[in-house]
Amino acid sequence: MAILVDEKKRVIIQGITGREGSARAKLMQDYGTNVVAGVTPGRRGEEVHGIPVYDSVAQAWEYQGPVDISVIFVPAPLVKNAAMEAFDAGVKLAVLVSDRVPLYDAVEIGAFAREKGARFTGPNTLGLISPGRAVLGMIGGRAQAAREWFRPGNVGVISRSGGMTSAISYYLCQAGLGLSTIVHVGGDAVIGMREADVLREFEADPETSAVVLFGEIGTSQEEEVAQLIKDGAFTKPLVAYIGGRAAKSGTRFSHAGAIIEGGFGTHAGKVEALKSAGAHVVEAFGDIPAVTASVLGVR
Numbered sequence: 001m002a003i004l005v006d007e008k009k010r011v012i013i014q015g016i017t018g019r020e021g022s023a024r025a026k027l028m029q030d031y032g033t034n035v036v037a038g039v040t041p042g043r044r045g046e047e048v049h050g051i052p053v054y055d056s057v058a059q060a061w062e063y064q065g066p067v068d069i070s071v072i073f074v075p076a077p078l079v080k081n082a083a084m085e086a087f088d089a090g091v092k093l094a095v096l097v098s099d100r101v102p103l104y105d106a107v108e109i110g111a112f113a114r115e116k117g118a119r120f121t122g123p124n125t126l127g128l129i130s131p132g133r134a135v136l137g138m139i140g141g142r143a144q145a146a147r148e149w150f151r152p153g154n155v156g157v158i159s160r161s162g163g164m165t166s167a168i169s170y171y172l173c174q175a176g177l178g179l180s181t182i183v184h185v186g187g188d189a190v191i192g193m194r195e196a197d198v199l200r201e202f203e204a205d206p207e208t209s210a211v212v213l214f215g216e217i218g219t220s221q222e223e224e225v226a227q228l229i230k231d232g233a234f235t236k237p238l239v240a241y242i243g244g245r246a247a248k249s250g251t252r253f254s255h256a257g258a259i260i261e262g263g264f265g266t267h268a269g270k271v272e273a274l275k276s277a278g279a280h281v282v283e284a285f286g287d288i289p290a291v292t293a294s295v296l297g298v299r
Contacts, residue, residue: 001207002130002181003156003198004093007032009068009134012060012091014039014082016048020097020138021073025049028071030143033134037064057089071095071127071136079123080105087116095136096122096192106190113192120192126162126184139166139182153178155292156202158195159214160185160221161243168214168288175289177298180208189219196224199234210237210296212288215274217244218265226273237295238279241288242270 005011011028015021016038026049029035037060038053040046046053054060061067070086072079076098083094096109101123113120121128127137132152140146149170155177159165165184172179183198185191195213202208215222222242228234244267274281282291 001205002133003201003205003208004128004181004183005033005069005130005136006133007034009034010064010066011035011069011071011134011136012037012039012057012064012067012086013051013071013073014057014086015073016040016051016053017043017046018073022048024071024073024097024138025051027138027140027143027146028135031129031135031140031146033136036060036067039070057086057091061089067091069093069095069136071097073097076100076102076123077105080109083109083120084112087113087118092118094118094120094192095125095127096120096186097125097127097137098122099124099187101188103188103190106188110190110192119197121183122186122188122191124162124188124191125186126165128181128183130181131179137184139184149173150182151178152180154180154207154209155296156180156198156205156208156211157182157214158185158198158202158211159183160187160195160216161214162187164214164243168212171286172212172289172292175293177289177292177296180205185221194224195221196228196234199225199228199238203234203236208236210239210292212292213238213240213279215240215242215270217242217267217270220265222270223273226277226279229277229279238274239288239292239295240274240279240281241285242267242274242281 017040129135131150
């Protein structure tokens with residue numbers, strides 16, 4: 001089983017005629033994702049890799065049937081309107097790939113999503129992949145690489161870093177473990193689904209036995225995860241690594257969502273919170289596969 005996406009979910013790509021949209025449509029299609037349509041205003045009647053293009057999400061829905069997920073590849077200033085269009089049409093999950101989406105736009109997207117009963121990952125996300133089933137966004141880069149690097153299994157992966165999303169997943173698979181779903185929540189300070197939200201999804205998935213989390217300094221996401229565990233809302237083993245140990249106040253670590261301000265969001269605070277909740281926090285990134293295997297009882 002997998003969370004959020006599998007081979008049956010009906011997917012559209014907003015911005016499919018652009019360079020990134022077209023390239024990632026090829027990745028998703030080749031991997032087996034059920035891409036039913038693309039959307040670019042003014043381009044109705046065209047095709048991209050055989051995928052029909054429509055002027056609007058509502059139009060795609062009318063001609064191709066209900067849509068579960070939209071992957072959005074449009075310039076940052078246009079992301080808000082694109083996401084709201086998708087939610088207004090009835091789409092319940094959006095993947096916002098673009099970075100540098102204005103902060104207040106992300107806040108407005110979140111409010112509108114809640115109003116419509118929808119969710120989103122990102123902004124500034126590589127997307128997500130359920131190995132062997134479907135990919136949303138750009139994880140893996142090419143379908144063949146994604147098949148070779150990530151194999152199906154019972155370990156979930158959540159990451160705040162795009163690069164580390166693939167690295168963690170690759171090394172877990174090299175160690176003989178398999179993955180249920182890999183989720184890059186996004187690197188911005190204001191995002192849709194946070195780590196704790198994704199953990200709730202993994203908790204409900206009977207085929208996910210443990211979760212690996214790559215956290216970072218800044219925001220309160222890891223503290224929320226710790227509280228989730230303490231509240232009994234996440235009961236499966238959690239292996240966590242927190243990046244940014246050497247960062248000082250005011251330092252931005254890699255991207256906008258990873259910054260310490262006035263002692264808030266520190267490495268030490270996050271490690272202590274997770275340890276006190278019972279998570280398996282590793283000090284060295286390279287220890288993640290062995291610790292994960294250990295908590296699963298795999299030799």
